[in-house]
Amino acid sequence: MKKLVSYTLAAMIIPMAVWAEDVDLDKLRDAVSKYKDVNVAMAEGYISPDNNCVSAEGEGLPPDLGAMGMHYIQPQLLKITGTDPRVDGMSTHTNWMQPSVLIYEPQADGSMELVAVENLVFLEAWNAAGKTDAPVLNGRGWDHMADDPGTPGDEAHGFAPHYDQHVWLFRENPMGELMPFNPNVTCEHHPS
Incomplete structure (x- = not known):
């Protein structure tokens, strides 16, 4: 549990003199509803x-804690520059009406259900743009993600250091609509 505490509290104690945005979640839900069909997302360039x-x-x-699900990224929005040894890019994209990541939960019948959206900015690009503090959405600091080689899990999920x-x-999340994991999401139907 110690790892979870450091993971979530780090985002909450960021100074408030940061880049912040308030987003109407009902408007956001309407804007991204078309991606409920994963084929629409893939036609617009999202990939897993x-x-x-x-x-x-x-x-x-x-x-x-549950799961996040499967992440479908939009390489152009993330400005991907490489994938080895980690996915890296130049993204400072924070437009929530066109998120850079869509998150799906695999279903028993093989279909994919859209459960969440995400934005991700690469730490190096964010800092190079003169933004030294984490972005904030609706009062919550984005999570700082960097892999700790001393742990068995990959805290950055294959990505270079970033905020997401x-x-x-x-999908209702009893921990909060802006938290990273959701106990109401599962990977049990993922083919791997």
Whole structure:
């Protein structure tokens, strides 16, 4: 549990003199509803780079935290510059009406259900743009993600150091609509 505490509290104690945005979640839900059909997302360039479903247990966290799901990224919005050894890019994209990541939960019938959206900015690009503090959405600082090689899980999920923020628009999250994991999401139907 120590790892979870540092993961979530770090985002909450960021100074408020930061880049902040308030977003009407009902308007956001309407704007991204078209992506409920994963084929629409793929037609607009979203891809699942590693076909991985992220669960808390898979990341070395308590299983009762649930999962995130499968991340479909939009390479142009993330300005991907490389994938080895980690996905890296030049993104400072924070437009919530066109999120850079869509998150799906695999279903028993093989279909994908849109559960959340996410934006991600790469730390190096963010700092190079003169932004030295984490972005804030609706009063919550985005999570700072960097892998700790001393743990079995990959805290950055295959990405270079970055800030990211999840928004659970289509699946209720008892921990909060802006938290990273959702106990009401599972990877149990992922083919791996």
